[in-house]
Amino acid sequence: MSVGIVSGFHLNLNDNTSRWRKNYNLIRCCNSRRNWKKAATQKNYYELLGVSADSSAQEIKEAYRKLQKRYHPDVAGQKGHELTLKLNKAYEVLMEKERRRKYDESIGQMRVRFAENGTLLGYSTWNGPLRPRALFVDENACIGCRECVHHARNTFIMDEAVGSARVKVQYGDANQKIEVSVESCPVNCIYWVETEELAALEFLIQPQPKEGYGVFGGGWERPKNVFTAAKSLNQQLKRQAETGNNQRTGGDFEETSAQAEARANASMKMKMGSVLKIWNWVKDTFGMNANQG
Amino acid sequence: MAEPAYTVASDSETTGEEKSSSTFPEIAIGVDIGTSQCSVAVWNGSQVELLKNTRNQKMMKSYVTFKDDIPSGGISSLLSHDHEMLSGSTIFNMKRLIGRVDTDPVVHASKNLPFLVQTLDIGVRPFIAALVNNVWRSTTPEEVLAIFLVELRAMAEAQLKRPIRNVVLTIPVSFSRFQLTRIERACAMAGLRVLRLMPEPTAIALLYGQQQQQTSHENMGSGSEKIALIFNMGAGYADVAVTATAGGVSQIKALAGNTIGGEDLLQNMMRYLLPESESLFESHGVKEIESMALLRVATQDAIRKLSSETSVQVDVDLGNGLKICKVVGRNEFEQVNRKVFEKCESLIIQCLQDAKVEVEDVNDVIIVGGCSFIPKVKNIVSSIFKGKQLYEGMNPLEAAVRGAAVEGAVASGISDPFGNLDLLTIQATPLAIGIQADGKSFVPVIPRNTTIPARKDLVFTTIHDNQREALIIVYEGEGDKVEENHLLGYFKIMGIPAAPKGVPEINVCMDIDAGNVLRVLAGVVMPGSRQPANRVMEVRMPTVDDGHGWCAEALHRAYGSTLDMVTVQKKA
Numbered sequence: 001m002s003v004g005i006v007s008g009f010h011l012n013l014n015d016n017t018s019r020w021r022k023n024y025n026l027i028r029c030c031n032s033r034r035n036w037k038k039a040a041t042q043k044n045y046y047e048l049l050g051v052s053a054d055s056s057a058q059e060i061k062e063a064y065r066k067l068q069k070r071y072h073p074d075v076a077g078q079k080g081h082e083l084t085l086k087l088n089k090a091y092e093v094l095m096e097k098e099r100r101r102k103y104d105e106s107i108g109q110m111r112v113r114f115a116e117n118g119t120l121l122g123y124s125t126w127n128g129p130l131r132p133r134a135l136f137v138d139e140n141a142c143i144g145c146r147e148c149v150h151h152a153r154n155t156f157i158m159d160e161a162v163g164s165a166r167v168k169v170q171y172g173d174a175n176q177k178i179e180v181s182v183e184s185c186p187v188n189c190i191y192w193v194e195t196e197e198l199a200a201l202e203f204l205i206q207p208q209p210k211e212g213y214g215v216f217g218g219g220w221e222r223p224k225n226v227f228t229a230a231k232s233l234n235q236q237l238k239r240q241a242e243t244g245n246n247q248r249t250g251g252d253f254e255e256t257s258a259q260a261e262a263r264a265n266a267s268m269k270m271k272m273g274s275v276l277k278i279w280n281w282v283k284d285t286f287g288m289n290a291n292q293g
Numbered sequence: 294m295a296e297p298a299y300t301v302a303s304d305s306e307t308t309g310e311e312k313s314s315s316t317f318p319e320i321a322i323g324v325d326i327g328t329s330q331c332s333v334a335v336w337n338g339s340q341v342e343l344l345k346n347t348r349n350q351k352m353m354k355s356y357v358t359f360k361d362d363i364p365s366g367g368i369s370s371l372l373s374h375d376h377e378m379l380s381g382s383t384i385f386n387m388k389r390l391i392g393r394v395d396t397d398p399v400v401h402a403s404k405n406l407p408f409l410v411q412t413l414d415i416g417v418r419p420f421i422a423a424l425v426n427n428v429w430r431s432t433t434p435e436e437v438l439a440i441f442l443v444e445l446r447a448m449a450e451a452q453l454k455r456p457i458r459n460v461v462l463t464i465p466v467s468f469s470r471f472q473l474t475r476i477e478r479a480c481a482m483a484g485l486r487v488l489r490l491m492p493e494p495t496a497i498a499l500l501y502g503q504q505q506q507q508t509s510h511e512n513m514g515s516g517s518e519k520i521a522l523i524f525n526m527g528a529g530y531a532d533v534a535v536t537a538t539a540g541g542v543s544q545i546k547a548l549a550g551n552t553i554g555g556e557d558l559l560q561n562m563m564r565y566l567l568p569e570s571e572s573l574f575e576s577h578g579v580k581e582i583e584s585m586a587l588l589r590v591a592t593q594d595a596i597r598k599l600s601s602e603t604s605v606q607v608d609v610d611l612g613n614g615l616k617i618c619k620v621v622g623r624n625e626f627e628q629v630n631r632k633v634f635e636k637c638e639s640l641i642i643q644c645l646q647d648a649k650v651e652v653e654d655v656n657d658v659i660i661v662g663g664c665s666f667i668p669k670v671k672n673i674v675s676s677i678f679k680g681k682q683l684y685e686g687m688n689p690l691e692a693a694v695r696g697a698a699v700e701g702a703v704a705s706g707i708s709d710p711f712g713n714l715d716l717l718t719i720q721a722t723p724l725a726i727g728i729q730a731d732g733k734s735f736v737p738v739i740p741r742n743t744t745i746p747a748r749k750d751l752v753f754t755t756i757h758d759n760q761r762e763a764l765i766i767v768y769e770g771e772g773d774k775v776e777e778n779h780l781l782g783y784f785k786i787m788g789i790p791a792a793p794k795g796v797p798e799i800n801v802c803m804d805i806d807a808g809n810v811l812r813v814l815a816g817v818v819m820p821g822s823r824q825p826a827n828r829v830m831e832v833r834m835p836t837v838d839d840g841h842g843w844c845a846e847a848l849h850r851a852y853g854s855t856l857d858m859v860t861v862q863k864k865a
Contacts (some may be wrong), residue, residue, distance in 0.1 A: 061518070065542045069717050073746065073807035081746050081806050088744045199658055 044107060045090035053104070057095060064091045097125070105161065123202040124167045127154075131171065134198040135178065138226060139164040139205050141189035150188060152182035162207065200230040200237075319704050321459035321488045322449055323496075323697025325651055326438065328388040328529030328556060330354045330661065330692040333449050336702035336714070341695045344452050351692060356385035357437045359423040359430050366441040381424030383584040384408055386556065388465075389529045391434035391479075392472030392706035394842035395419040399552050402560065403573055416842020424582065435479045442483035452562040460485045461701040463493045463693045465530035466550025466723045469769055469779035470811060471835050488704050490809065491547050492723060494523040494534030495545050496696030496784055497661060497687070499718045501536065503542035503699055504686060507713065520546075520650060521657040521684070524641060524674060525693065526664035528555040534639050535655075541716045547648035547742045548723040549640050555596075555664050558630050562592045565629045568609060573615075584611040593618070599623050602665045616695050627669045638673050647742050652677065657684040661692045720745050726803055726811065728753075729766040730858045731777045738803045741771065745809065750802035753858040759791045763799055764856035765815050766845065780835030780845050781811075785856065788827040796820060799858060811835075 046053045049063045067087055071080040076253040093099045101123075124134070135155065137148070142164035149165055154172035157167050171178070182190045193201060207222050222231035304853035322335045322344075330352045333344045343351045355367045359382050386406055393400050395412035400419050403410045409429055411420040413734065449457050464476060473490055480487050491499075501521055518539040525532045532550040536543045563570055569587060574581040591609040598605040599657065604622040607795055611617065658678050664670050666689070675681065690694075703714050727737035730753055739749050755763060763786045770778025791795050802814040816829035837844060 025828060062539075065539060065544070069540075069542055069715075072717055072719065074717055076805070084746050085748050086808070088747060092744070 028282070030096045045094055045103065048086055049091050060091070062092050123206070124170050124198070126170045126212040127172045130195060130241065132195055133192045134170050134195045135167045135182075136193045136198060136201050137165050137167055137205075138189045138191060139166065140222065140226065141187050142223065143187055145186055147184040148181040151184055156181065167202075197230055197234065200233045201226055204229050204233060302515065319459070319705055321461050321701035322453075322457055323461045323463075323694050323701045324442075324445060324806070325389060325463045325493075325496075325694035325697060326441070327355055327527050327663075328386055328554065329355055329527070330690070331441070331445070333445055334525075334691070334694045334698035335449070335453065336698050336707065339709075339711075339713075339860050340391065341698045342641045343691060343694065346448055355383070355388070355441065356381045356383050357440045359425045359432070361425070364440050366444040366736050369691045380586065381408055381579065384421065384423050384432060386529065386583060387434040387437045389552070389556065390421065391438065392475035393419070396842055403555075405560065405563070405574060405585060407582045407589065407623070409577055416846075418449075424577075424579070427579070435475055435482065435720055438476070438479035439482035439574075441487060442480060446485060448481060458484075458486050459488045459701070459705065461491060461496075461697045461704065462487060463496050463697050465552075466492045466494065466532040466548045467530060467552055468550075469724070469780055470781055471837060473809075474835055489700055490531065491697055491700055491718075492548060492550070492720075493527075493530075493534070493693045494525050494548065495543075495718055495720060496531045497523045497525060497659060497692045497699060497718060498534055498536035498538070498543045498545060499703075500687065500692055500696035500697070500701050501659060501684075502538045502541055502716055502718070503658070503713060505538050506541040506716065508562075519656040520654055520658055522641070522645065522655050524658075524660045524670075525662045526554055526637065526660075526667075526670060527662040528664075529553050531637055531662075531664070533620065533644040535644055535650055541712075542719065543717070544719045544744075545721040546650065547644050549644040549647065550723060551636060551640055552635050553636050557633050558596060558626075558664070558667075559589070559592055561629050561633065562596060562621075562626065563588055565625070566592060566619065566621075567611075567615075578830075581615060584613065584615060588617070595621055596626065596667075599626050600668060623668070628808055630669075634669055637670065637772055638677065641674065641677055652679065655681075657685060659684040659692075661687060661689040661780055663690065665689045718788060719806075720809070722747065722805065724779075725771060726767065726769050726770045726781070726805075729764075729768065732854075732857070733775050735768055735770070735772060735775045735778050736860055738801060739805065745805045746807050747804065748804045750800055752861040753799040753801060754795050754861050755789065755792075755799070756794055756854065756857050756859055757798055758794050760794065760797075760856070761789050761791065762787050762856050763789065763858050764848065764852065765801060765813065765858075766848065767813055775845065780837055781834045782813075782832065783844070783848065784813075784815075784830060784832050784836070786815050786817060786827065786830060790819055790826050792819065795859075797826070798861065821850070 022237075046055075049060060049067065051059055051063045055063075064087060067085065069075065071083045071087070073080045073084060093103050137156070139159075139162065144158070144163045144165065146158055146165065149158050152173040155167060155169055155178055157168040159166050173181075182192075204223055204226050320336055322333055323341075325332050325334075331354075332352055334341050336342075345351050346353055357364050380594045386403060389399055390403060390410070394416050395418065396414050396416055400410065400412055404412070408424065409420065409422040411422075413420075418433065420431060421433065422431045424430075446457050447704065460478070460480065462476060464473065470478075476490060477487050482712050498521065501523070505519055518537055520535065520537050523534045523536065525531075525534075529552070530550060531553045532548070534548050535546045538544070538548055567573070570585070570588065574585045587609055588611055591607055595605045595607050599621070602623075604620055607617055607619050607621055609617050645655075655678065658674060658681055660671065660674055662685060671683070675683065699714070699716065700707075700718070703716055707714055709715070721742045722739060723741065725737035725741045726739045727734075727735050736751065736753075738751050739747050745751070753763075764783060765786060766775070766783040767781040768775050768778040769781050786799060789799075796819070798818045798820065800814075800816050800818060804814065806812075806814045811834045812831055813834055814829055814831045816825040817827050818824075819826050
């Protein structure tokens with residue numbers, strides 16, 4: 001009897017075949033690792049918006065607006081409600097840097113963004129203008145003591161998953177606080193680096209999935225010496241730029257915008273089908289008049 | 294609508310001018326009922342057209358005069374002078390009073406209007422009455438609005454030569470959902486169906502989106518995103534919105550609103566000119582009402598003149614030997630209303646912060662509404678935006694109603710061959726919605742400025758062992774304590790399985806659809822179980838009716854904390 005309500009209630013409408021699993025989700029909601037579990041069972045936000053995982057905020061915004069214009073209830077009627085809810089959710093998460101990063105981690109997407117000119121986008125943001133020197137934590141050496149986070153909380157954060165500190169905002173605190181935090185590191189793993197090198201360093205220090213062979217290997221790895229690795233990566237990028245070979249190395253495949261749109265439309269139609277089914281059921285059962293303003 | 298159509302006899306027949314209109318029968322009209330003025334507009338197939346009354350006015354005064362039991366509004370009746378309007382039989386400023394209880398400071402501030410507004414401070418609706426033949430005839434804001442809407446409807450029907458049923462109304466950002474239900478009720482009494490209630494600045498945002506679409510005939514989704522700040526200050530309310538527009542899609546990034554407007558400027562000025570005015574007029578006799586009215590009219594004139602002149606001579610005989618003869622400078626006016634202007638400033642700044650937009654990122658600054666003519670208001674805005682040129686191309690008094698008319702056409706599913714209606718406004722919630730938990734705390738489930746449609750949920754739990762019931766009290770607002778917010782309704786979840794405190798998981802989910810309808814769902818799940826322990830309750834809010842001001846208090850007296858809940862986890 002309460003199937004319709006339950007599925008509406010649990011936010012998951014994309015697969016109405018396994019309703020017991022949905023209830024299972026709800027129970028996990030109170031779990032501390034809620035975000036991980038939830039994300040794993042839901043449709044990928046990138047798929048929903050029909051964009052690739054390394055798309056920029058601008059691309060996401062445009063895709064979002066395009067889809068809204070087609071499926072917003074003002075245009076598509078009440079049947080667009082569920083889909084628009086999901087679009088809003090996806091947009092909300094992907095438009096915020098920190099939340100997007102967490103989401104990417106949770107779905108196992110490593111977002112490697114090579115900008116047009118062949119430079120890498122790093123992790124940290126800048127408070128104020130770009131300066132010639134930047135802070136960088138060698139996470140291979142970091143012991144996770146939290147001293148730096150304690151002294152300059154706006155600059156460093158603790159990555160609980162990896163167990164090491166990281167620079168979140170360059171110059172996020174007053175200079176003096178930053179000095180103190182650098183001094184306080186018991187293993188001296190906080191470095192002042194050239195700003196040009198920062199992006200490559202920050203990219204390389206993120207653990208990368210390691211290819212496995214049968215039962216051997218697998219897992220995650222990062223270069224032993226991140227500084228030499230960054231130098232060679234930078235050189236490589238420079239060579240690429242010179243030869244005009246600016247291909248993205250992050251994505252597995254390239255999609256033309258027409259292809260992406262077609263794919264998005266197709267998946268949308270499938271989802272709309274299931275949404276409609278539930279909606280009609282709810283309407284029939286409860287006689288809800290959804291169009292009443 | 295459940296309410297029966299309520300029609301009020303209107304003494305004068307409105308005969309519209311002959312005009313061939315090519316409108317489709319089902320297009321909703323846009324209506325802007327302001328605190329002091331109102332207007333109606335409709336999409337005529339190619340553009341927005343403002344409807345005029347028989348006296349060829351596009352802007353009509355929002356008031357209803359009660360005479361010999363036959364009320365008539367400002368649409369059809371002709372008043373010789375403002376003074377007649379202020380004879381005690383005319384009710385106005387209803388937009389400030391609708392849906393408010395008599396403990397509301399806004400109601401208290403309305404006590405020196407030239408009709409009766411009486412409060413008992415017990416949380417019921419205030420006593421509002423007009424003086425008709427020396428007898429107080431009581432009325433309600435809903436009734437006054439309904440009378441008014443009937444006349445607007447008759448006017449529109451006569452001109453468009455078709456029955457009017459659907460309307461898009463503009464409303465202030467700061468209206469609570471309870472106030473929206475009162476507006477809906479007034480419309481129902483007038484036989485109108487509300488298609489959309491649009492916060493005023495979002496109607497202007499839609500119009501702005503259309504203008505941008507028309508000027509740049511680029512394909513949609515192209516990178517030309519424009520960010521606009523809209524400041525709308527009328528007689529009763531001040532509203533701000535930040536909107537991002539691209540390809541005809543206007544995304545409302547943040548909304549902010551407050552009950553400050555021209556009426557506050559007027560009252561502060563009246564108090565300045567005649568400090569003892571409130572005590573003088575307290576008895577509400579015929580003479581006092583007349584004096585009050587004269588002072589009001591004279592002050593209003595003075596304020597208007599101060600928009601173009603730097604000083605003005607106020608010369609008015611209030612009767613009873615009271616005379617005011619004073620020269621008032623613009624700087625005095627600005628000084629007297631310093632607090633109001635400061636509030637305007639902070640409202641704009643707050644909205645920018647909520648939208649996470651820097652002053653430099655704003656492409657266009659739009660200021661509209663009656664108060665946009667005041668030099669100080671312009672100064673405030675241009676100083677925030679560092680002297681940026683204000684957006685031109687919008688009539689400050691017509692922008693909201695034009696936007697409402699465009700939305701009327703869009704929401705009615707009308708398409709335009711030139712793509713002029715290829716528009717969409719993505720709305721946001723102006724106020725947070727949540728429930729009472731953790732004692733008397735307000736725990737928001739849907740935060741302010743969430744894009745709608747929206748659906749969010751939070752998990753709560755019981756505070757007593759074997760607690761079988763829990764009370765869900767829904768509030769709307771920004772205060773940390775529930776008392777600071779608007780009560781929307783309450784219901785009980787029953788049949789919670791017996792368990793130690795903190796074990797049952799009470800999931801409260803809120804859903805707002807594109808029509809701004811709020812549904813609250815609540816269900817209980819026991820750990821280890823895979824389905825709700827009881828039937829999930831779904832309630833459409835608001836549920837409260839008049840007299841709700843004391844509901845929360847009564848609930849607390851009756852139940853104490855026996856049915857309380859606490860949050861299980863705050864959102865990370």
